[in-house]
Amino acid sequence: MKATGIVVEYNPFHNGHLHHLNQSRIKTNSDIIIAVMSGNFLQRGEPALVDKWTRAKMAISAGVDLVIELPYAFATAQASDFAKGAIFLLDALKCEAFCFGSEEGSLEAFHHTYHLLSTKKEEYNTAISNFMKQGISYPKALNESYKVVSEDSSLPLVDLSKPNNILGYHYIEAAYRLHASIRSETIHRVVANYHDEAKPSETIASATGIRKVLFGELDLSAIQNFLPITSLDELSRWKSTFQSFGSWERFWPILRLIILRHSKERLATFAEVTEGMENAIWNAAVKKDTFQTFMEQIKSKRFTWTRIQRMLTHIYNDFTWEQLKSFDLPTYIRPLAMSKNGQAYLQSIKKDLPLPLVSRVAAYKDNDMLALDVKTANLYYLGLQSTYAQKMIGSDYRITPIIH
Amino acid sequence: MKATGIVVEYNPFHNGHLHHLNQSRIKTNSDIIIAVMSGNFLQRGEPALVDKWTRAKMAISAGVDLVIELPYAFATAQASDFAKGAIFLLDALKCEAFCFGSEEGSLEAFHHTYHLLSTKKEEYNTAISNFMKQGISYPKALNESYKVVSEDSSLPLVDLSKPNNILGYHYIEAAYRLHASIRSETIHRVVANYHDEAKPSETIASATGIRKVLFGELDLSAIQNFLPITSLDELSRWKSTFQSFGSWERFWPILRLIILRHSKERLATFAEVTEGMENAIWNAAVKKDTFQTFMEQIKSKRFTWTRIQRMLTHIYNDFTWEQLKSFDLPTYIRPLAMSKNGQAYLQSIKKDLPLPLVSRVAAYKDNDMLALDVKTANLYYLGLQSTYAQKMIGSDYRITPIIH
Numbered sequence: 182m183k184a185t186g187i188v189v190e191y192n193p194f195h196n197g198h199l200h201h202l203n204q205s206r207i208k209t210n211s212d213i214i215i216a217v218m219s220g221n222f223l224q225r226g227e228p229a230l231v232d233k234w235t236r237a238k239m240a241i242s243a244g245v246d247l248v249i250e251l252p253y254a255f256a257t258a259q260a261s262d263f264a265k266g267a268i269f270l271l272d273a274l275k276c277e278a279f280c281f282g283s284e285e286g287s288l289e290a291f292h293h294t295y296h297l298l299s300t301k302k303e304e305y306n307t308a309i310s311n312f313m314k315q316g317i318s319y320p321k322a323l324n325e326s327y328k329v330v331s332e333d334s335s336l337p338l339v340d341l342s343k344p345n346n347i348l349g350y351h352y353i354e355a356a357y358r359l360h361a362s363i364r365s366e367t368i369h370r371v372v373a374n375y376h377d378e379a380k381p382s383e384t385i386a387s388a389t390g391i392r393k394v395l396f397g398e399l400d401l402s403a404i405q406n407f408l409p410i411t412s413l414d415e416l417s418r419w420k421s422t423f424q425s426f427g428s429w430e431r432f433w434p435i436l437r438l439i440i441l442r443h444s445k446e447r448l449a450t451f452a453e454v455t456e457g458m459e460n461a462i463w464n465a466a467v468k469k470d471t472f473q474t475f476m477e478q479i480k481s482k483r484f485t486w487t488r489i490q491r492m493l494t495h496i497y498n499d500f501t502w503e504q505l506k507s508f509d510l511p512t513y514i515r516p517l518a519m520s521k522n523g524q525a526y527l528q529s530i531k532k533d534l535p536l537p538l539v540s541r542v543a544a545y546k547d548n549d550m551l552a553l554d555v556k557t558a559n560l561y562y563l564g565l566q567s568t569y570a571q572k573m574i575g576s577d578y579r580i581t582p583i584i585h
Numbered sequence: 586m587k588a589t590g591i592v593v594e595y596n597p598f599h600n601g602h603l604h605h606l607n608q609s610r611i612k613t614n615s616d617i618i619i620a621v622m623s624g625n626f627l628q629r630g631e632p633a634l635v636d637k638w639t640r641a642k643m644a645i646s647a648g649v650d651l652v653i654e655l656p657y658a659f660a661t662a663q664a665s666d667f668a669k670g671a672i673f674l675l676d677a678l679k680c681e682a683f684c685f686g687s688e689e690g691s692l693e694a695f696h697h698t699y700h701l702l703s704t705k706k707e708e709y710n711t712a713i714s715n716f717m718k719q720g721i722s723y724p725k726a727l728n729e730s731y732k733v734v735s736e737d738s739s740l741p742l743v744d745l746s747k748p749n750n751i752l753g754y755h756y757i758e759a760a761y762r763l764h765a766s767i768r769s770e771t772i773h774r775v776v777a778n779y780h781d782e783a784k785p786s787e788t789i790a791s792a793t794g795i796r797k798v799l800f801g802e803l804d805l806s807a808i809q810n811f812l813p814i815t816s817l818d819e820l821s822r823w824k825s826t827f828q829s830f831g832s833w834e835r836f837w838p839i840l841r842l843i844i845l846r847h848s849k850e851r852l853a854t855f856a857e858v859t860e861g862m863e864n865a866i867w868n869a870a871v872k873k874d875t876f877q878t879f880m881e882q883i884k885s886k887r888f889t890w891t892r893i894q895r896m897l898t899h900i901y902n903d904f905t906w907e908q909l910k911s912f913d914l915p916t917y918i919r920p921l922a923m924s925k926n927g928q929a930y931l932q933s934i935k936k937d938l939p940l941p942l943v944s945r946v947a948a949y950k951d952n953d954m955l956a957l958d959v960k961t962a963n964l965y966y967l968g969l970q971s972t973y974a975q976k977m978i979g980s981d982y983r984i985t986p987i988i989h
Binding site for chain 1: 838839841842843845846847870871872874902903960963964967968970975976978979982
């Protein structure tokens with residue numbers, strides 16, 4: 182059986198994801214699709230709309246064969262570490278290829294870009310730090326520096342101002358650096374831009390657009406054109422049991438409490454909190470009643486919104502710089518859900534896996550990386566602040582991979 | 586002006602407190618009554634029903650002239666440190682006497698008991714540690730050891746199995762040890778036992794009995810016989826703005842999150858957490874949905890309910906053994922509320938005070954003990970989980986002493 186890997190968040194699973202999934206299968210002519218998926222906290226530094234079990238079920242219902250959890254330490258990391266964790270897992274799972282969506286659409290440009298930046302590494306890094314000294318944000322500095330080092334090149338290069346291109350670049354980079362045997366593929370990303378609204382006349386909307394509807398006054402039916410019916414069912418079941426969707430706005434009273442519980446000195450020990458941001462975060466938490474006004478108070482040219490959200494994610498989850506530095510690569514493979522085909526595939530590669538396959542977390546109590554996944558899952562439920570969510574505490578010990 | 590000090594929690598202020606207040610004034614023939622009062626967390630290791638400002642207003646309305654905050658570090662400490670902090674402040678405030686309610690009612694017995702235990706200190710301590718080695722709780726060990734050392738005495742002694750006698754003993758002890766110039770007085774505590782229900786045919790019920798009504802289905806009018814109308818007004822105003830009263834049951838989802846956010850190793854660094862209780866606390870927090878079932882799971886012969894609650898209070902407030910050990914005596918005098926008489930008294934002693942008089946906390950940013958009062962006040966409001974409570978964050982910076 183031939184497997185292709187994809188890296189996903191499915192927050193929530195929508196028609197754009199379905200397109201990516203089907204195209205990946207066609208393009209790589211694979212029997213099995215394996216998705217490495219974030220747990221309850223995401224790369225943009227925020228709680229997921231619904232928990233990982235629900236998102237894994239959406240994925241399997243839509244045709245994914247195997248959903249593997251990307252450990253918290255990678256799922257909430259900067260793009261390069263996020264990509265490294267994901268590609269490492271897909272390679273460990275014997276995927277022949279992995280396939281990502283990009284604005285670029287052609288793989289050649291990614292390889293050219295990787296080689297250009299490897300060759301001109303020093304020049305590139307110097308440019309980045311010069312731009313940053315001028316006080317501009319890291320992503321902008323990357324972009325401007327990229328312009329500097331690429332201006333003489335006659336080869337087709339990737340436009341690294343586009344979000345999916347950036348992530349794609351990091352996947353390629355990770356595959357090279359890990360000397361992975363996995364082959365890369367990209368498909369052109371269609372239609373919706375990341376921040377677009379969900380427009381009723383179309384069938385593909387971005388996850389951000391869909392989330393806007395979910396948090397608004399509208400009924401779930403307002404987004405029925407944009408999601409498979411199975412996703413809609415899961416969302417509607419979630420809404421009726423949990424009463425709320427995950428978001429920083431929802432978690433704010435608790436995040437606020439956690440911030441104010443600590444001294445500024447202690448805040449600075451949490452992963453990604455740097456350059457005095459502990460002061461800005463603490464001072465704004467005293468004053469601001471909502472997450473939105475809190476963020477508006479602390480945002481700066483220096484840090485992107487996403488970067489600040491990652492700081493908050495780590496503060497919320499008690500994840501320190503020290504722990505961050507102690508993790509290099511994933512140390513286990515944890516399936517969340519699988520189809521019958523996915524189960525057969527896993528069975529076939531089981532004895533050759535380079536990492537332990539975790540179906541019951543209780544058997545791996547000493548694994549710090551896994552303990553972090555369990556802890557952050559619990560804290561996610563507590564942030565939802567609903568009676569049913571309280572009952573999900575410890576569910577990582579009780580739920581075994583869903584077979585569907 | 587002659588001032589008498591009392592030590593109070595007023596959770597909430599009821600007719601028993603009014604009796605104590607009036608008797609204290611009569612017995613000591615004083616012009617001014619100064620109450621040293623706990624902030625938002627209490628000596629039994631729990632959040633107060635209503636905040637310190639509201640309780641201070643109840644006190645002034647009922648005739649107290651000056652309410653001084655007992656810093657968190659003492660207000661939530663074991664009886665001996667609680668008493669030390671309170672007596673130290675009353676002495677610093679130039680009170681001529683302090684007056685406490687006791688089941689005993691006669692001061693002589695307290696002095697005899699203090700002298701007996703000082704003389705037989707070694708014998709007493711040996712007996713305590715022997716009893717504890719048999720696995721019985723600290724309070725029981727104290728009691729049994731007391732029986733051992735007092736059996737030959739012909740003098741009238743205090744029955745130290747009674748809660749108010751124990752606290753009274755610690756006041757006397759503190760006054761001796763601090764070489765305080767303050768004189769002690771006791772009055773007989775009337776009627777209600779600590780855990781009694783509020784009975785409608787009577788006019789004095791214990792605070793515990795009253796709290797039972799507040800957390801039940803009944804209307805506030807069910808307790809109108811037991812509280813001054815001014816207290817009832819404050820409770821009713823609180824209920825309509827904050828929507829909930831402070832209690833561990835109410836705070837449980839948040840306390841639970843804070844427990845699960847930490848490793849067991851880290852839990853053991855919080856004040857009073859000892860002898861492997863970090864494991865019991867963490868394990869029970871994973872499993873139990875309510876504070877009651879959580880407590881039932883972790884209670885043991887070794888530790889009283891109150892002692893465990895104090896551990897939880899310190900975990901909730903991020904207060905460590907290290908901080909606990911760094912505090913010896915109160916380092917400031919912070920008035921919360923005063924009558925015109927109280928204000929005049931404060932004016933008259935102002936220049937002779939041995940400690941800074943804090944009316945604006947912002948001016949004392951470097952005082953760790955005070956910062957802890959501000960922090961725990963904020964965390965109290967967040968635990969209430971109501972929209973209005975969110976607006977009270979930072980109120981310690983905004984509210985100046987109430988003059989009434």
